[in-house]
Amino acid sequence: MSELAIATHELTKRYRGDVLAVDRVDLRVARGEIYAFLGLNGAGKSTMIRMLLGMIRPTAGYAELFGERVGTGSTGLWRRVGHLVESATAYPDLSVRDNLEVACRLAGVEDHQAVEAMIERLALEQYADRRAGTVSLGNLQRLALARALLHEPELLVLDEPANGLDPAGVIEIRELLRSLARDRGVTVFMSSHILGEVDQLATRIGIVHRGRLIEELDSVALERHRDRRLEIGARDPEAAERALRAAGLAPARRSVAGTELLELRDARALEAPDEIARLLVAAGVPPTHLALARESLEEHFIRLTAEIAGAAA
Amino acid sequence: MSPFRAALTTEFLKARHSRVPWGVAVGFSIAPLVGGLFMIILKDPDAARSLGLLGTKAQLTAGTADWPTYLNLLGQAVAIGGAILFAFLTAWVFGREFVDRTVRGLLANPTSRTTIVVAKYIVIATWGLAISVWVIALGLSIGALIGLPGWSTDDALRALEGIGLAAALTIALQAATAFFAGVGRGYIAPLAWAVLMFAASQVLAVLGWGAWFPWSVPAILAGAGGTAVEPVTVGGVTMVMMAVVAAMGATIAWWEHADQTG
Structure with a gap:
């Protein structure tokens, strides 16, 4: 039995017109991981997801789920996989319940209580008998997630799972996915634009840019890769900068919303911000703002993709 | 539940809840009603004029008001009207999956794509x-209600056999419409295909090739063109069946192997 839920081998997709959507991606996702796949629009995330689900044939390379090669005839494999590809969709003239009933039958689920259980689990009771075409985007997203979870899959492939959900819904789905991974060992492979959400949920992150997997980090490595800095505000930034330089530090100036800030990345400053405060007080420029800041995943992502773009230019 | 039964029951569930199949049934019902109206007018043109059903100077050349004429009209309505109305039904059954983007739920599924197709x-x-049975039953009722003369059970059975065969072949030919619903990912391509085949069937029938052109065969079998066109032989029906098998194969191959980006 393969320990990997997902493995891709030099997976490549070139569309007509010589558009290279996915370029030799080697990906390994272990069982029980929550893997977030990040990238700008057009980076190749959706093509990658569709290739994993056998919806698009690779130009070269191949994908495996649970050690089985993905192909159009992999019907047995799909019993173990739940998915939500791009936006949530449903049959608009069927009720929410009938939409789930359709999914239930096609997934080969014999237990019809599964539909009612999923309606309850995704808090869709109020909308169960309403036509899917009339429910809000958030509830449509809940319906799509319910459909993906209906047959209790071992692997969830979710494209933007928090799309259209309100803040409470985002937290609810985050907790649901986390508990599925923790309690039932479900593997989650997700793409998301809500990087703050990914930051809180993913155990591993892959960043894709122009079809290539440019960085893959687990939460520990991500923490290590993140830019950390000490932010300092003062009434006289020039004087503060002079004082810091005189102490052998290398401050950088940055303007944030019209306020001049000094940033220190020296290990000494990061380890002992109190010393910096003392130093500035002694120099007669006491700090008005002193904070240790950590690069958010969003900032890390933007910095990395900008570096790649800069290197390519 | 077997995957095939699962696919079949879900497709019927979708059809039952949509307005389109019912709309096609209602649209088709117009054929025997209009046919019946023609028969009333032909039966007594003066009475029709006085009721305002017929313009004072209009002359009808459709034939006589009797069962053979009426059944012939009904047959043409099923074959020619069916070519367009069944194409609507097919464009909806296949094309809606792409328009509503629900096709994504049908692709990576324990129920195979071939089973779904x-x-x-x-x-x-x-x-x-x-719908065809309903239209024929409605037509026969209207004919009986009007009191058309010239009923012959043998002739009627022969005519109904032709109509039934025409309906079956018209429906079978929708396999090609289904193929274009997939390739075109929606409604426009299959309907354009249906209109194109409708026009081609008329032109080729006029040119004398109708008995061999699959999309002309059903209407000729139903009596369109009368004695002016070459009758359909087993060879013509074989051509239809070959076109149907090729279209079904192409549709299944497309669903199984084409890149699904919608």
Whole structure:
């Protein structure tokens, strides 16, 4: 039995017109991981997801789920996989319940209580008998997630799972996915634009840019890769900068919303911000703002993709 | 529940809840009603004029008000009207999956894509045949209600056999419409295909090739063109069946192997 839920081998997709959507991606996702796949629009995330689900044939390379090669005839494999590809969709003239009933039958689920259980689990009771075409985007997203979870899959492939959900819904789905991974060992492979959400949920992150997997980090490595800095505000930034330089530090100036800030990345400053405060007080420029800041995943992502773009230019 | 039964019951569920199949049934019902109206007018043109059903100077050349004429009209309505109305039904059954983007839920599924395509064909065939039976039954009732003369059970059975065969072949030919619903990912391509085949069937029938052109065969079998066109032989029906098998194969191959980006 393969320990990997997902493995891709030099997976490549070139569309007509010589558009290279996915370029030799080697990906390994272990069982029980929550893997977030990040990238700008057009980076190749959706093509990658569709290739994993056998919806698009690779130009070269191949994908495996649970050690089985993905192909159009992999019907047995799909019993173990739940998915939500791009936006949530449903049959608009069927009720929410009938939409789930359709999914239930096609997934080969014999237990019809599964539909009612999923309606309850995704808090869709109020909308169960309403036509899917009339429910809000958030509830449509809940319906799509319910459909993906209906047959209790071992692997969830979710494209933007928090799309259209309100803040409470985002937290609810985050907790649901986390508990599925923790309690039932479900593997989650997700793409998301809500990087703050990914930051809180993913155990591993892959960043894709122009079809290539440019960085893959687990939460520990991500923490290590993140830019950390000490932010300092003062009434006289020039004087503060002079004082810091005189102490052998290398401050950088940055303007944030019209306020001049000094940033220190020296290990000494990061380890002992109190010393910096003392130093500035002694120099007669006491700090008005002193904070240790950590690069958010969003900032890390933007910095990395900008570096790649800069290197390519 | 077997995957095939699952696919079939879900396709019927979708059809039952949509307005389109019912709309096709209602649209088709107009054929025997209009046919009946023609018969009333032909039966007594003066009475029709006085009732305002016929313009004072209009002359009708459709034939006589009797069962053979009426059944011939009914047959043409099923074959020619069916070519367009069944195409609407097919464009909806296949094309809606792309328009509503629900096709994504049908692709990576324990129920195979081929099973789903076959289930869709069966829904179209069942619905199409049910509509045809309804139209024929409605037509016979209207004919009886008007009190048309010239009934002959043998002639009527022969005519109904032709109509039934025409309906079955028209429905079977929707396999090609289904193929274009996939390739065109929606409604426009299959309907354009249906209109194109409708026009081609008329032109080729006029040119004398109708008995061999699959899309002309059903209407000729139903009596369109009368004695002016070459009758359809087993060879012509074989051509239809070959076109149907090729279209079904192409549709299944497309669903199984084409890149699904919608």
